[in-house]
Amino acid sequence: MATVLEMKGITKQFPGVLANDHIDLDVEEGEIHALVGENGSGKSTLMSILFGIYRADAGEIYVRGRRVEINEPRDAINLKIGMVFQHFMLVEPLTVAENIVLGSELKRGPFLDYDTAVAEVERLSALYGLKIDPHAKIQDLSVGLQQRVEILKALYRGAEILILDEPTAVLTPQEVDELIEVMRNLRANGTSIIFITHRIREVLAISDRVTVLRRGKKVGTKPTSETNAQDLAEMMVGRKVLLQVEKGPAKPGDVVLEVRDLAVRDKRGALKVNGASFTVRRGEILGIAGVEGNGQTELVEALAGLARPESGQILLQGRDITQAPPLKIKQWGLGYVPEDRHRRGLVLDYTVADNLILGLHTQAPFRTRLGMQDFRAIKENAVKLVEQFDIRPPYPHQPARKLSGGNQQKVVVAREFARDPELLICSQPTRGVDIGAIEFIHRQVVAQRDRGAAVLLVSAELDEILSLSDRVAVMYNGKIVAVMPVEEADEHKLGFLMLGGRLEDYQAAGGNEVAR
Amino acid sequence: MLDRMKRIPYHVVVAPILAVLLAMVVGSLFVLTVGESPLAAYKVLLQESFGTARGFATTLQRATPLMFTGLAVAFAFRAGLFNIGAEGQLYIGAFAAAWVGFTFTNLPKIIHLPLAILASMIGGAIWAAVPGYLKARFGIHEVINSIMMNYIAYFLTDWLVTGPFQGSTMIPETKRVAASATLSRLMPPTRLTTAIYIALIAAAVVYILMWRTKLGYEIRAVGLNPTAAEYGGISVAKITVAAMAISGALAGLAGMEQILGLNNRFIQRFSPDLGFMGVAVALLGKNHPVGIVLAAVLFGALQTGAAAMDRLTSVPRELITILQGVIIFFVAAEYLFSRFMKVKGEA
Numbered sequence: 001m002a003t004v005l006e007m008k009g010i011t012k013q014f015p016g017v018l019a020n021d022h023i024d025l026d027v028e029e030g031e032i033h034a035l036v037g038e039n040g041s042g043k044s045t046l047m048s049i050l051f052g053i054y055r056a057d058a059g060e061i062y063v064r065g066r067r068v069e070i071n072e073p074r075d076a077i078n079l080k081i082g083m084v085f086q087h088f089m090l091v092e093p094l095t096v097a098e099n100i101v102l103g104s105e106l107k108r109g110p111f112l113d114y115d116t117a118v119a120e121v122e123r124l125s126a127l128y129g130l131k132i133d134p135h136a137k138i139q140d141l142s143v144g145l146q147q148r149v150e151i152l153k154a155l156y157r158g159a160e161i162l163i164l165d166e167p168t169a170v171l172t173p174q175e176v177d178e179l180i181e182v183m184r185n186l187r188a189n190g191t192s193i194i195f196i197t198h199r200i201r202e203v204l205a206i207s208d209r210v211t212v213l214r215r216g217k218k219v220g221t222k223p224t225s226e227t228n229a230q231d232l233a234e235m236m237v238g239r240k241v242l243l244q245v246e247k248g249p250a251k252p253g254d255v256v257l258e259v260r261d262l263a264v265r266d267k268r269g270a271l272k273v274n275g276a277s278f279t280v281r282r283g284e285i286l287g288i289a290g291v292e293g294n295g296q297t298e299l300v301e302a303l304a305g306l307a308r309p310e311s312g313q314i315l316l317q318g319r320d321i322t323q324a325p326p327l328k329i330k331q332w333g334l335g336y337v338p339e340d341r342h343r344r345g346l347v348l349d350y351t352v353a354d355n356l357i358l359g360l361h362t363q364a365p366f367r368t369r370l371g372m373q374d375f376r377a378i379k380e381n382a383v384k385l386v387e388q389f390d391i392r393p394p395y396p397h398q399p400a401r402k403l404s405g406g407n408q409q410k411v412v413v414a415r416e417f418a419r420d421p422e423l424l425i426c427s428q429p430t431r432g433v434d435i436g437a438i439e440f441i442h443r444q445v446v447a448q449r450d451r452g453a454a455v456l457l458v459s460a461e462l463d464e465i466l467s468l469s470d471r472v473a474v475m476y477n478g479k480i481v482a483v484m485p486v487e488e489a490d491e492h493k494l495g496f497l498m499l500g501g502r503l504e505d506y507q508a509a510g511g512n513e514v515a516r
Numbered sequence: 517m518l519d520r521m522k523r524i525p526y527h528v529v530v531a532p533i534l535a536v537l538l539a540m541v542v543g544s545l546f547v548l549t550v551g552e553s554p555l556a557a558y559k560v561l562l563q564e565s566f567g568t569a570r571g572f573a574t575t576l577q578r579a580t581p582l583m584f585t586g587l588a589v590a591f592a593f594r595a596g597l598f599n600i601g602a603e604g605q606l607y608i609g610a611f612a613a614a615w616v617g618f619t620f621t622n623l624p625k626i627i628h629l630p631l632a633i634l635a636s637m638i639g640g641a642i643w644a645a646v647p648g649y650l651k652a653r654f655g656i657h658e659v660i661n662s663i664m665m666n667y668i669a670y671f672l673t674d675w676l677v678t679g680p681f682q683g684s685t686m687i688p689e690t691k692r693v694a695a696s697a698t699l700s701r702l703m704p705p706t707r708l709t710t711a712i713y714i715a716l717i718a719a720a721v722v723y724i725l726m727w728r729t730k731l732g733y734e735i736r737a738v739g740l741n742p743t744a745a746e747y748g749g750i751s752v753a754k755i756t757v758a759a760m761a762i763s764g765a766l767a768g769l770a771g772m773e774q775i776l777g778l779n780n781r782f783i784q785r786f787s788p789d790l791g792f793m794g795v796a797v798a799l800l801g802k803n804h805p806v807g808i809v810l811a812a813v814l815f816g817a818l819q820t821g822a823a824a825m826d827r828l829t830s831v832p833r834e835l836i837t838i839l840q841g842v843i844i845f846f847v848a849a850e851y852l853f854s855r856f857m858k859v860k861g862e863a
Binding site: 304358359361371373 | 734751
């Protein structure tokens with residue numbers, strides 16, 4: 001098979017992050033090439049460079065053996081490269097046919113030649129087995145069908161290399177099966193597909209070869225037939241030296257958090273948490289491991305009062321908080337480090353001092369009589385926490401936006417930890433944070449446990465889970481599928497469970513062997 | 517101290533001034549086309565609006581309602597809301613003030629006047645709270661709803677002054693308000709009234725509310741990052757309604773000034789788009805009370821000067837309208853300046 005695409009030494013620096021560090025990638029004709037890695041590993045950046053949205057700082061791109069410059073999407077389209085983004089770019093009130101020809105319309109005089117457009121859509125639709133009604137309006141279509149329109153749009157523009165950016169993230173399981181079928185048809189017709197995902201199962205189900213990225217670097221490329229789930233998980237998460245966290249044995253006390261049979265839907269109405277039950281005790285860290293997207297986000301948001309559970313019960317120190325508002329839950333003893341500090345954790349344009357009182361601003365000492373703010377108390381609080389949590393640069397009046405990711409995270413951590421919460425939830429507490437800050441945050445988490453807090457840790461980093469937790473729970477498909485003491489957990493076992501394996505099967509097969 | 521100085525961003529002060537200066541340069545081109553000297557024209561403009569006590573008083577009088585509507589738009593904007601309905605809120609506030617003014621005629625001034633002022637604020641607040649509620653409850657965009665509320669306000673007051681509350685004449689206006697509900701003139705014969713004090717107090721109150729209280733902290737948090745505000749235990753829905761209501765109360769005060777200070781009765785469709793001018797004033801004033809007071813004075817001066825230029829030179833008063841438009845254009849195009857200035861300003 002001929003190589004249709006080669007990317008060599010692609011490097012892209014963003015402020016503070018080396019998003020792509022000398023990445024090589026080659027794609028063959030009629031191949032489905034999976035590009036996998038955790039969030040922030042550089043997959044989307046690499047593909048944005050290929051499609052001309054970003055320009056690489058260094059590196060070369062060859063298409064069909066010829067060196068090319070891709071400066072804008074138009075160049076990519078002319079080279080027969082098509083891309084389907086996670087967020088669709090469709091005009092909702094227009095029909096399927098109108099959307100597909102948009103930008104390169106067939107004209108009859110000054111008018112759109114709608115009939116020919118429809119015929120063309122029907123031809124492509126039949127050729128690739130992408131069933132769709134050309135006359136349907138986009139707004140009436142499901143997400144899966146809208147994605148199909150995006151694929152047809154790329155094909156209409158002559159795409160021979162098709163980039164699908166996490167196409168399955170927005171789909172239901174049935175829609176995923178249909179998409180896989182469509183991808184097979186495309187491959188049979190000679191189209192090369194670059195398939196971005198972080199779901200290992202899908203990689204194994206459909207791809208011919210797989211390239212793994214981690215933290216901006218390429219880990220390797222392998223034929224899918226020569227790899228397996230465990231191998232891929234290790235490549236993705238990495239077996240870097242465990243950051244050793246010094247901690248004594250846990251002294252678990254009373255139950256602080258009890259979750260019973262919880263169900264939560266996401267904004268689009270999909271049931272993401274589906275019958276999760278677990279408890280966390282005073283003086284212990286419960287780590288929740290799982291591939292992202294298995295309901296961890298929705299679970300945590302429900303615990304913090306930011307998402308309404310569909311059913312089930314949440315008890316905080318025996319008090320039912322299932323339907324309580326966020327402020328009340330905080331006042332009853334929750335400290336919460338959210339997974340997305342920019343969206344949830346910080347008002348970036350507020351100063352460090354103002355961010356350090358978010359959620360505490362309704363109470364003394366920060367609020368005085370008559371609803372005024374006490375600026376002395378706000379400043380004293382900031383000076384104290386900036387010093388205590390080593391936030392740099394140490395200026396309370398600096399807008400949070402100007403801080404590095406690690407220091408922004410320290411602001412959130414300082415605010416949530418300094419209140420000595422009864423229950424501390426840390427969701428991806430060290431994502432996008434430098435090594436120094438990671439160690440600092442880890443030590444603080446352990447200190448909170450030793451003080452007597454119940455800690456719930458959610459992380460996509462297995463080594464973080466393994467080095468911090470006292471007990472480990474695995475979340476898969478909206479459920480807690482296993483809970484074990486950390487001594488009984490290792491990467492193989494967790495990886496197996498995270499991908500939907502059953503604990504009994506693992507034990508029956510004698511542990512490691514089954515995962516290999 | 518240094519901390520505080522640093523917190524005033526460069527573009528907040530310099531960009532609006534640059535916009536005004538650039539607009540004047542562009543304006544001179546228009547003056548030249550009618551064969552006048554731009555310098556002479558601007559001299560007349562300045563002289564008439566700032567040069568004499570009477571001219572300055574007129575400038576301040578014209579600035580007063582713009583201070584209110586500018587504050588109104590800015591207040592909502594800080595909560596991330598675009599209150600394009602200040603005009604309708606102004607009409608409802610104006611009618612409420614007029615109604616109290618001509619209905620409760622037996623009250624002493626010390627009660628009657630504050631009551632009429634309060635009525636205008638309540639009227640405006642209710643009118644603005646409706647789109648606020650619709651946004652909070654159903655997610656309907658406030659721009660659509662506040663525009664529609666404008667039309668309801670126009671036609672409602674049209675009906676009120678041609679129907680149940682028409683004065684004795686055939687003119688579509690209400691009865692006069694009682695003297696006990698009118699604002700005192702500060703410098704007759706100019707029509708500058710104590711409303712200017714109320715406007716300055718309102719600016720101070722907005723500043724304190726926005727930057728010194730818990731409510732202001734919450735409003736700004738919702739405006740800057742609603743998801744983080746929600747996380748911080750702030751009810752985005754409540755803040756949306758509250759910010760719109762306060763914004764509407766400020767717009768209602770502009771209507772109050774027109775009734776109790778200027779016209780002494782509600783005249784059908786009396787407002788020369790004061791509510792919409794508030795958007796321009798807020799924009800030029802960078803949504804800050806001090807900036808808004810200054811921007812309103814500038815717009816007041818332009819209007820005062822326009823009349824004089826018309827009288828004393830062959831420059832048509834429409835030039836002033838053009839000037840206002842160009843100022844807005846340059847303010848809106850501010851990012852152009854910030855790009856030039858970034859290298860020096862934010863290094």
